Amino acid sequence: MFYLCASFFYMDRRIRTRFAPSPTGPLHMGGVRTALYAYLFAKQQGGDFLLRIEDTDQARFVPGAEDYIIESLNWCGIKIDEGVSAGGKFAPYRQSERKEMYRKYADQLVQNGHAYYAFDTSPELDAMRKEAETAKGAFSYDSSSRLKMNNSLTVSKEETEKKISSGDHYVIRLKVPENEEVKFTDIIRGEVSFNSNLVDDKVLLKSDGMPTYHLAHIVDDYLMEITHAIRGEEWLPSAPAHILIYRFLGWENQMPQYAHLPLLLKPDGNGKLSKRDGDKLGFPVFPLEWKDPATGEISSGYREKGYYPEAFVNMLAFLGWNPGSEQEVFSMDELIQHFSFAHVHKGGARFDPEKTKWFNEQWLHRQPDGELASRLSSSLQTQFQFAEGDRRLTEPFLIQCVQLLKIRSQFENEFIEKGKYLFISPDQYDEQAIQKKWKPELAGFFQQLSTNFLNLQSFVAIEIENCFKATAAEKNLKPGEVLQLFRVFLSGQSAGVDLFPMAELLGKEEVIFRLNAALTNIKL
RNA sequence: GGCCCGUUGGUCAAGGGGUUAAGACGCUUCCCUUUCACGGAAGAAUCAGGGGUUCGAUUCCCCUACGGGCUACCA
Numbered sequence: 205m206f207y208l209c210a211s212f213f214y215m216d217r218r219i220r221t222r223f224a225p226s227p228t229g230p231l232h233m234g235g236v237r238t239a240l241y242a243y244l245f246a247k248q249q250g251g252d253f254l255l256r257i258e259d260t261d262q263a264r265f266v267p268g269a270e271d272y273i274i275e276s277l278n279w280c281g282i283k284i285d286e287g288v289s290a291g292g293k294f295a296p297y298r299q300s301e302r303k304e305m306y307r308k309y310a311d312q313l314v315q316n317g318h319a320y321y322a323f324d325t326s327p328e329l330d331a332m333r334k335e336a337e338t339a340k341g342a343f344s345y346d347s348s349s350r351l352k353m354n355n356s357l358t359v360s361k362e363e364t365e366k367k368i369s370s371g372d373h374y375v376i377r378l379k380v381p382e383n384e385e386v387k388f389t390d391i392i393r394g395e396v397s398f399n400s401n402l403v404d405d406k407v408l409l410k411s412d413g414m415p416t417y418h419l420a421h422i423v424d425d426y427l428m429e430i431t432h433a434i435r436g437e438e439w440l441p442s443a444p445a446h447i448l449i450y451r452f453l454g455w456e457n458q459m460p461q462y463a464h465l466p467l468l469l470k471p472d473g474n475g476k477l478s479k480r481d482g483d484k485l486g487f488p489v490f491p492l493e494w495k496d497p498a499t500g501e502i503s504s505g506y507r508e509k510g511y512y513p514e515a516f517v518n519m520l521a522f523l524g525w526n527p528g529s530e531q532e533v534f535s536m537d538e539l540i541q542h543f544s545f546a547h548v549h550k551g552g553a554r555f556d557p558e559k560t561k562w563f564n565e566q567w568l569h570r571q572p573d574g575e576l577a578s579r580l581s582s583s584l585q586t587q588f589q590f591a592e593g594d595r596r597l598t599e600p601f602l603i604q605c606v607q608l609l610k611i612r613s614q615f616e617n618e619f620i621e622k623g624k625y626l627f628i629s630p631d632q633y634d635e636q637a638i639q640k641k642w643k644p645e646l647a648g649f650f651q652q653l654s655t656n657f658l659n660l661q662s663f664v665a666i667e668i669e670n671c672f673k674a675t676a677a678e679k680n681l682k683p684g685e686v687l688q689l690f691r692v693f694l695s696g697q698s699a700g701v702d703l704f705p706m707a708e709l710l711g712k713e714e715v716i717f718r719l720n721a722a723l724t725n726i727k728l
Numbered sequence: 729g730g731c732c733c734g735u736u737g738g739u740c741a742a743g744g745g746g747u748u749a750a751g752a753c754g755c756u757u758c759c760c761u762u763u764c765a766c767g768g769a770a771g772a773a774u775c776a777g778g779g780g781u782u783c784g785a786u787u788c789c790c791c792u793a794c795g796g797g798c799u800a801c802c803a
Contacts, residue, residue, distance in 0.1 A: 226803050261802055326801070333800090342730065342799065375801050393733070402731050402799090410801040417803050441732055441798040466734080467796070474795075522752090526741060530751050549734095549741075552796060556739050559753045569766090612765040637763090687762035699764035 219251030221432045222287070223277075224421060226258045227269035230494035230503060231276045233555075234436065234468040234477060237520045241465060242434040243282045244521070244543040251431070255287030256424060257298045260414045267497055270298075276491040280513050281536050294428045299420050306415035309423050309453060310376045310408050314356075318452035319408060321364055321374045322355040346404045347382040376409040378418070378445060378452075386444035391432070391463035391545045398444040406445050418442065422449050425460050433460040437552075440464045463545055466524050467552040477555050479503065487557035491516065510617040512571075515564040523553040533566045565614040576610065577602035580619055584627060587620060595711075596627055604709050608701035623701065626709065629718055630696025633726055637698035641689050649679045649686055650693070650723055654716050663712040665704040672704075693722035 223239035225231060246253040255277065257270055274289045286292030296302055313319035322345075329345070336343035343349070350357060355377070356364040368374060384400040408419040415423070425433055443462060450459040468477040471485060482489035483504065493505035506516045518534055526549070527534070527542045534542065580602050584590065590597055609623045620627070653675045657663070660671055672690070676683050691703050694715065700706070707715050 224803095228803075258803065264802065322801090324801095329800085337729095340729070344730090344799075373801090377801095396732080398732070404799080407801050412801080414801090416801070421803095436797090437733070438797055438803090443732095464733085469796075471739080476796075522740065524740090526751095528742070530742090532752060547742095551734050553741090554739060556753065559740065562753055611767090684762060691763070697764090698762095701765090703762070 217429065217431050219246055219249035219432065220254065220428070220430050221246040221251065221434055222254040222256050222425070222428065222430050224256040224258050224424075224435075225273055226261065226264065227266060227273065228261070228264040229266050229269055229479075229496075230490045230492070231269075231273045232477070232479070233489055233491065233506075233520060236276060236280060236282075236491055236516075237468065237523060238434060238436055238465055239277060239282055240280070240517060240520055240539075241463075241525070241543070241548070242432070244540050245432060245434065245545070246285075247540045248543055252285040253283070254292070254428060254430075255284045255289065255297065256428070257288045258417060258420065259298060259300045260410075260416065260420055262300075262412070262414070272492065272494060279491060279507055280517050282517075299415070299424065302420075302424070303414060305427075306419055306423055307409060307413065310415070310419060313378070313408065313449075313452055314376060316452060317379065318448075319376050319378050320350075320356045321368065322353065322377045322405075322407075323359075323367060323372055323374050324354045325373070328354070344404045345377065346380060347401065350377075350379070350405055373411040375407045375411050377405040378408055378449060380405055380445065380448060386447055388443060388447050388462065390440075390443075391461055392466075392548050392550060393440075393464060396440070396443070398441075400444065400448070403442075403444050403448070406442070408449075418445060418449065422446060422453070422455075426450075426453070426455050426458060429458075430460045432463060434463045434465065437464045437467050463548075466549060468523060469552045469554040471555050471557060476552070485557065487560070510615040511560070511564050512567045515560070515567040518567070519560045519563040523555065524549050533563070533570070561614050568610055568613060568616060571610070571616070573603050573606050573610075574599070576606040576616060576619075579616065580606060583617075583620060588627065601709065604705070608705060608709070612701070625695035625697065625700065626706070629714075629721065630694075633696050633722065634692050634698045637688055637692050638726060641685070646681075646686060646689065647723060649675065649681060650689075650719055652679065653690075654719050657712060657716055657719075660712065663708060663715075665702075665708045668707045668715075669704045693726075694718050 221242040223235075223242050225235055225239075243253045245251075255274070257273075259265055259270075270288065274284075277284060284290045286294070287297040310319060314321065324345075329343075333343045345353065352358075357379075359367070380400050380403045382401065385397055386400055386403070387395060387397045390396050406418050407416050409415055421433075424430075443464070446462075447459070450456050469475065470477050470481050471487075477489060479489055488504040488506050488509055490503055490505045491507060493508040494503045495501070496503070507513070514535060517536060517539070518532075521534065521539050521543075522532070525543065526547055528547050531538075577599055581597055581599075584597065584602075595601055605623060605626050606619070608626070609619045613619060613622060653672065656671050656675050657668070660667055672687075673683055676686060687703070688698060691700065692698055694703075694707065694710065710718070
């Protein structure tokens with residue numbers, strides 16, 4: 205990818221990327237990935253990552269969405285150098301607060317003949333679209349139709365001025381040249397070319413005085429000195445219009461390089477990953493839980509489901525990118541070091557919830573035992589009312605629990621449920637396992653085992669195991685005949701953590717207690 | 729419908745003229761093991777189809793199919 209390298213050299217500008225979401229709801233994981241790639245690239249290049257809020261559509265504004273976006277990025281460990289919530293020398297970073305700046309550039313385009321005023325009303329346009337539809341075609345406001353419309357190209361200058369000064373609603377539209385090849389180089393796709401006849405005269409300034417995305421993002425990217433515009437593939441068809449706007453504004457030399465990222469697709473069926481898939485298929489599509497302020501509907505989030513942000517970010521990075529090596533577990537710092545657009549796949553990536561769990565498991569295994577233990581301690585305290593100084597809340601005890609439990613879990617929040625018997629005596633026993641193995645004459649063995657345990661000097665795993673085997677031999681039993689029962693008596697379950705370390709962890713007193721309790725409680 | 733972008737196992741994907749076509753998730757089997765896991769070993773499974781170009785195409789070109797996106801005074 206020579207053009208890529210070359211461009212880095214001729215551009216002596218500081219690398220600046222931005223993430224520019226609309227606050228129209230919770231941030232979708234596809235959006236997080238876009239932000240992530242922009243962040244990784246900026247950091248790798250020693251540049252800046254900015255957050256700009258594109259709130260030019262007042263009708264779709266959702267309260268709380270902006271905070272949600274910021275909190276999500278924060279949770280993921282994507283640090284905002286500049287922008288909403290961080291400030292910076294190009295403030296404000298919220299487009300609604302920059303409203304007045306855009307008009308100037310729209311006017312400039314009109315003055316230079318690259319844009320014009322259009323007075324067509326929405327109902328009129330809708331009618332034309334409907335009409336075209338029934339005539340099996342499609343209406344497009346472009347070089348082929350603009351001269352039949354109600355705009356400053358078809359109305360006299362005086363009339364135009366009169367309409368404007370008398371307060372008629374109008375928009376400013378881009379005047380796309382006829383039959384021209386518009387080419388540009390996308391970082392991911394290489395050279396892309398469009399014929400301008402297929403590009404419509406996009407609205408640049410809406411009748412409420414707000415700019416559309418097309419004008420606003422260009423003005424802001426230019427003023428904020430953005431060098432790389434990284435966005436989803438859904439923008440590819442309007443990219444030629446954006447190239448044209450840069451050209452007409454005389455900014456072509458400062459135009460950022462565009463990178464159009466492949467989309468995230470549904471795990472099953474067709475289409476791009478959407479809000480609805482998540483709860484239908486049982487996985488979150490949002491980083492954090494979101495409660496819709498209008499309907500009260502709750503959408504689940506990765507954070508609340510117990511995913512580590514590291515795992516979420518790791519998984520997201522690999523949806524469309526790969527390091528070219530066999531390493532799969534990457535920290536944010538490693539991602540920053542290894543990320544490259546050259547390794548971004550062009551095709552859309554189907555999202556796989558199973559693999560996401562696997563990433564979490566990997567990150568769980570990497571958590572320091574001490575931290576896991578201290579978090580386990582707090583959840584234990586809220587769930588059970590252990591007294592102050594209870595042995596089960598001490599660090600050595602908890603660290604051993606964590607070591608036994610982490611290798612058989614994918615989520616930290618499974619610990620208590622999976623290892624409940626480590627903390628409290630079983631109140632019921634796996635009946636099937638007992639029925640399979642129990643014989644009345646085994647009662648003697650377990651009584652003897654209790655006695656032998658009682659006399660054991662050092663109650664550690666290896667000694668417990670030896671003692672267990674010796675007792676079995678004493679009673680002419682194979683260990684296999686009684687091991688499973690031993691486990692069930694201690695834990696109530698027929699499967700669980702390593703048995704002898706578990707006995708050590710419980711301690712002599714507790715083991716003997718549970719053994720006796722089992723012998724009296726179980727209806728054998 | 730039109731335009732644009734894609735297409736390597738079920739999924740994520742490496743590889744960009746000559747390869748036994750990596751690796752991971754998931755699945756199956758075996759080993760370890762009292763169990764469930766972890767770990768280890770093995771296995772099934774892929775170049776969408778058709779034409780070219782070439783001594784030779786998964787790789788380059790064209791067509792078709794399929795998938796996706798866009799086609800708003802939404803982003």
